[in-house]
Amino acid sequence: MKMIVGLGNIGPQYDETRHNTGFMVVDRLAVDNQLSFKHVSKMEAMLASGMINGEKVLLVKPTTFMNDSGRSVRPLVDYYDLDISDLVIVHDDMDLPVGKIRLKKKGSAGGHNGIKSLISYLGTQHFNRVKVGIDHPNKQSVVNYVLGKFKPDQKEAFEQAKISAVSSIEEWVSGKNFDQLMNEFN
Template sequence: MKMIVGLGNIGPQYDGTRHNMGFMVIDQIAKDYQLTFKHTSKMEAMTASGIIKGEKVLLVKPTTFMNESGRSVKPLMDYYDVPVEDLIVIHDDMDLPLGKIRLKAKGSAAGHNGLKSLINHLGTQGFHRVKVGIDHPGKASVVDYVLGKFKKDEQAGLLDNLDQAEHAVEDWIEGTTFAQLMNKYN
């Protein structure tokens, strides 16, 4: 089983915000493959399972808020016996321009609190990531920026992000190695 985790914050006030890019990608995948989310309160997550490209997958949106994502993901990995190499995490990245993605096989949290939580709970930095660009706020408040919604003139870049991230995940599910994916998408 492949586990695909999108990072974000739960609640309608966060819908469509830059920090919820991981949730948006997961929602698009679920829609395109007609998978329905259910709330798993014991695991603190919204999950949807099914077959994508011939592989059993579990889509995960932690309901713990971004900064505690690992608290949800680790128990799910343990319950479903998912090894770290079958985990991919999708998250926003303000150091990438809107409309661009970057795949990373492992690494530090680089200041991203959702990744910090995952690294802490999983005990490793060695998990696959799809970093989705949201642009940098410049001198504006980072918190206000990442919790802000996309503007009308950013919609084309947003749609590019969603499509690129979904295609990268589909290729990974089909068995393309992560090294090959990084060469293709980075």
């Protein structure tokens, strides 16, 4: 079984914001593979399970808010007795331009509080990530920028990035080595 976690904030005021990029990618993955999310309050997450390319998957959108994502993810990893190598985290990245994705197998939080929480709860920096570019805010405050929506001229590039992110995840679920995917998509 593979677990794909999209990071974001729960609630309509956060829909379609840059910081909800992870949610938007796993939502697209769910739609493309006819999977539906349901709220599982005891797991503090929205979950969708089923098959993608012959592999059982669990799609996760933590309901703990971004900065406490690890509180939801760790119990799910334990409950399903998953190896960390069977986990991928999808999240926004301000150091990448809109439209670009980057796959990584390990690394620091780089200032991303959702990743910081995951590192703390999982006890490791060694987990697969699909980082989706949202660009840098320049002179705007970081908080206002990440909680803002994509500008009209960014939407097409973001849609392409979502498609690439979903494709990379589907190939990983199908058994392609994450190192190969890094070479292909980075």
